[in-house]
Amino acid sequence: xLSYRLVMRLFLLxxxxxxxxxxxxxxxxxxxxxxxxxxLAIFAMSLDLLVGFTGLISLGxxxxxxxxxxxxxxxxxxxxxxxxxxxxxxxxGAAAVAALAIGLLVxxxxxxxxxxxxxxxxxxxxxxxxxxxxxxxxxxAYIYLKPTATLAGWAPFQFSNNLHFYYFVLVLMVGTYVLxxxxxxxxxxxxxxxxxxxEHRMRSLGFSTFRYKLVAFVIAGTLAGLAGYxxxxxxxxxxxxxFGWRESGIVLMMVILGGMGTLHGPILGAFxxxxxxxxxxxxxxxxxxxxxxxxxxAVLWLPHGLSGMxxxxxxxxxxxxxxxx
Amino acid sequence: xxxxxxxxxxxxxxGVQYGLLLFLVASGLTLIFGVxxxxxxxxxxxxxxxxxxxFSFAERTGSxxxxxxxxxPLMVVIGLALEGLLFRFLYVRxxxxxxxxxxxxxxxxxxxxxIFFGDDVHGVRVPDLLNFSVKLTPTLSYPVYRLFMSAVCIxxxxxxxxxxxxxxxxxxxxxxxxxxxxxxxxxxxxxxxYRLVFALGVALAAFAGMIAAPVASVxxxxxxxxxxxxxxxxxxxxxxxxxGAFIGSxxxxxxxxxxxxxxxQIAGMTLYMLMVLVLLWRPAGLFGRTS
Numbered sequence: 001x002l003s004y005r006l007v008m009r010l011f012l013l014x015x016x017x018x019x020x021x022x023x024x025x026x027x028x029x030x031x032x033x034x035x036x037x038x039x040l041a042i043f044a045m046s047l048d049l050l051v052g053f054t055g056l057i058s059l060g061x062x063x064x065x066x067x068x069x070x071x072x073x074x075x076x077x078x079x080x081x082x083x084x085x086x087x088x089x090x091x092x093g094a095a096a097v098a099a100l101a102i103g104l105l106v107x108x109x110x111x112x113x114x115x116x117x118x119x120x121x122x123x124x125x126x127x128x129x130x131x132x133x134x135x136x137x138x139x140x141a142y143i144y145l146k147p148t149a150t151l152a153g154w155a156p157f158q159f160s161n162n163l164h165f166y167y168f169v170l171v172l173m174v175g176t177y178v179l180x181x182x183x184x185x186x187x188x189x190x191x192x193x194x195x196x197x198x199e200h201r202m203r204s205l206g207f208s209t210f211r212y213k214l215v216a217f218v219i220a221g222t223l224a225g226l227a228g229y230x231x232x233x234x235x236x237x238x239x240x241x242x243f244g245w246r247e248s249g250i251v252l253m254m255v256i257l258g259g260m261g262t263l264h265g266p267i268l269g270a271f272x273x274x275x276x277x278x279x280x281x282x283x284x285x286x287x288x289x290x291x292x293x294x295x296x297x298a299v300l301w302l303p304h305g306l307s308g309m310x311x312x313x314x315x316x317x318x319x320x321x322x323x324x325x
Numbered sequence: 326x327x328x329x330x331x332x333x334x335x336x337x338x339x340g341v342q343y344g345l346l347l348f349l350v351a352s353g354l355t356l357i358f359g360v361x362x363x364x365x366x367x368x369x370x371x372x373x374x375x376x377x378x379x380f381s382f383a384e385r386t387g388s389x390x391x392x393x394x395x396x397x398p399l400m401v402v403i404g405l406a407l408e409g410l411l412f413r414f415l416y417v418r419x420x421x422x423x424x425x426x427x428x429x430x431x432x433x434x435x436x437x438x439x440i441f442f443g444d445d446v447h448g449v450r451v452p453d454l455l456n457f458s459v460k461l462t463p464t465l466s467y468p469v470y471r472l473f474m475s476a477v478c479i480x481x482x483x484x485x486x487x488x489x490x491x492x493x494x495x496x497x498x499x500x501x502x503x504x505x506x507x508x509x510x511x512x513x514x515x516x517x518x519y520r521l522v523f524a525l526g527v528a529l530a531a532f533a534g535m536i537a538a539p540v541a542s543v544x545x546x547x548x549x550x551x552x553x554x555x556x557x558x559x560x561x562x563x564x565x566x567x568x569g570a571f572i573g574s575x576x577x578x579x580x581x582x583x584x585x586x587x588x589x590q591i592a593g594m595t596l597y598m599l600m601v602l603v604l605l606w607r608p609a610g611l612f613g614r615t616s
Contacts, residue, residue, distance in 0.1 A: 057421050105601060108608050112364050112420055112564055116556045117604065120597050123553050127593025245553065249366075249428040256425055289436035295429025299422050300414060 004314055012264055019170055023163055031162045032234070037274045038173045039230045044254040044266030045176055046223035051252065052260030053184060054216045055196030056107075059248050060118030063102070063125050064095045064221040066243035068228025070135060071095075073143050073238050081145035084159075088147075088229060095225025096218055103217035107210060119245055126243040140239030147233055159233055169230060176223055177263050183219065184263075192216050253295055259305030268306055331461050336582055342471050344578020345478035349533035350551055351558040351570040352485060353526030359565030360502045360522045363412065364420050366427035368530055369552025370434040375400055375531025377442050380449050380543045389452045393535050397528055404527030408520055416519065431549065444545050449538040474536050481529070482571065489567065498522060502565065554581075557596050561603045563613025572611060 019038075023031060043065055050056040071091035076082040106117045130138045146159035157164040183189050194202045195209050203209050232238050241247065250273065258269025276294065280287035302309060354368045375396060382392030411430070415423045450456075451470045458466035489495040500508045501518045509515050534547075541547070558577050562569025577596055584595035591598075603611065 051421065057424065059424060105604070109604065112358065113560060113604075113609070115364060115420060115424060116560045116564075117600070119553065120557055120560070120600055124594050124597040127597075128591075131591070131593050245549065249425075252421075253425055253428065256421070286436050286440055288432045289440070292429045292431070292433030292436065295432065296411065296426050299426040299429065300411075303418075303422065 028162055031166050035166045035169045037270050038169045039227050041267040041270040042173050042176045043224055043227035044251050044270050046220045047251050048255045048260055048266045049220045051255055054192040057115050058118040059115045060122030061224055062243050062247035063122035064224035065228035067095050067098055068225030069232035069238045069242050072229050072232040073141055076143045082147045084147045084149045091229040092222050092225050096222040099218045099221025103214045107213050122243050126240050129240045143236045180263055257298055257305055259307030262307055265305055265307045331465050336586055340579035340582035342475045344575040345475050346533055346537055347558055347578055348571055348574035350530045351555040351574055352567050353529040354555050355559045355565055355570045356522055357526045361416055361519050363415055364423050367430040369548035370431050371527045371530040372534040372551050373548030375534030376538045376543045379535035379538050380447050383449055400531035401524050401528050404524045408523045446544040448542050451539040557600045561600055561610055563610030566612040569612035
């Protein structure tokens with residue numbers, strides 16, 4: 001009998017193989033759609049580090065997503081393309097610094113205050129960008145030329161090539177997964193999970209929990225910035241809505257729908273939610289209504305997400321097997 | 326008095342009026358949190374629905390008063406239905422799920438609004454009875470309807486204060502916020518109290534939307550705008566504190582109004598900066614209890 005963990009690993013590898021082979025069968029539309037989903041999966045995984053592993057429910061994670069996107073706009077010269085190798089690190093750096101500054105303030109609060117204060121901070125960015133002429137105001141702005149990956153005259157890949165972009169995003173998604181898995185398995189990861197389970201106890205054990213939460217907040221913010229940068233690079237367009245509460249809400253839903261506290265959960269959630277949205281939008285102009293109803297029902301009936309449902313099923317099977325033995 | 330002083334006074338009046346309106350929305354939000362421990366993102370949607378219902382009924386009946394008279398009970402019924410169908414299951418759940426469920430509810434209600442009323446911006450006429458201004462100087466005047474709004478909000482606020490602090494039911498509400506089990510074991514049906522508080526919160530938010538309709542017009546997304554500002558109010562005042570919501574509302578109303586007038590560049594951000602300052606000073610808000 002194969003262990004559950006091994007089956008899960010094999011299943012994930014199978015999914016990865018399917019994603020690698022996907023461009024063979026996909027047309028341009030689905031290639032772009034899947035690239036978009038994988039970008040959102042990076043965003044959702046970053047939020048899961050806070051919600052699922054540290055126990056911090058942020059309703060303002062889009063602040064860093066939007067920041068990453070707007071950094072690309074800021075760093076793109078009007079008539080030429082930005083360099084990937086300069087603009088990406090700059091965008092990540094900006095997201096990290098913002099996460100550090102905001103984290104220092106918001107982590108003083110907890111519970112409902114944390115939810116509301118993170119929301120308020122992302123709104124602050126939203127209003128700033130909406131009101132500023134430099135960033136295109138409420139209409140948003142175009143990034144006319146996508147960043148180039150040219151390094152010393154040699155270009156390993158093209159952003160404007162859908163296939164290249166697809167694989168670039170896939171590599172980054174897998175990279176994010178591996179990085180976060182390493183973070184979670186490290187002593188640091190054990191500490192933040194301890195904070196989620198019982199912060200008082202961790203503090204009385206001598207851990208300076210504030211610092212651990214701050215580091216988690218900065219890692220999550222930086223990765224959200226990465227996702228935002230990619231989003232802007234894919235569509236060449238940014239709007240203040242990238243900072244909005246709707247973006248924060250939908251990514252939180254991805255985490256919960258897929259199953260928080262696992263890294264494959266947010267990926268699963270991103271795929272499910274975006275494909276569902278795509279399907280519903282084809283059916284009706286009023287697709288937000290069935291979407292909203294779906295979210296409400298999922299919260300009522302699937303408290304542990306889709307992957308939690310599978311876990312539960314496996315658990316019940318085991319009990320049955322044990323009874324038979 | 327010089328025109329400049331009068332202009333300043335008008336801004337103060339506007340700020341207070343906006344603050345009092347915010348109080349109607351924020352007090353429901355903070356009560357629902359204080360008593361049931363529910364964080365309700367859909368609270369702004371009740372404000373939006375109230376405004377749209379008032380607009381729709383006022384078009385049909387020709388009278389805003391009649392529209393309010395029909396729409397408030399209707400909103401109470403909608404509130405009770407939502408409580409029975411959805412919110413009832415949230416009382417014992419983690420805040421995370423409350424956030425998500427009410428987020429889904431916002432999307433649904435916004436789309437319901439779009440199906441029934443369309444996506445246009447509508448104006449609602451100020452009732453004839455109050456459609457005039459008082460002259461303050463030869464060049465500056467102030468619309469009476471705004472004064473009337475402030476008066477109504479003060480009356481509702483006073484009623485709320487009397488209800489919570491000086492009636493038997495209000496006493497049960499306060500007790501329910503402090504210790505749910507104790508209240509139950511004393512023979513008070515806490516489920517009824519919860520239903521009552523929820524319906525009260527919905528009615529307050531919807532009523533705010535209705536009386537604001539002639540001044541602020543009726544538009545898609547109006548609910549989310551007021552929700553997030555109400556959040557700021559509640560955070561500043563201390564979550565669960567009605568007194569805090571009152572002080573917070575006035576602070577935010579004045580800060581927003583003066584921000585719009587004197588610092589247009591950063592107008593949208595003044596509220597949030599105020600919130601950050603208050604939280605740096607008191608992390609649980611002005612009247613919040615630290616756990």
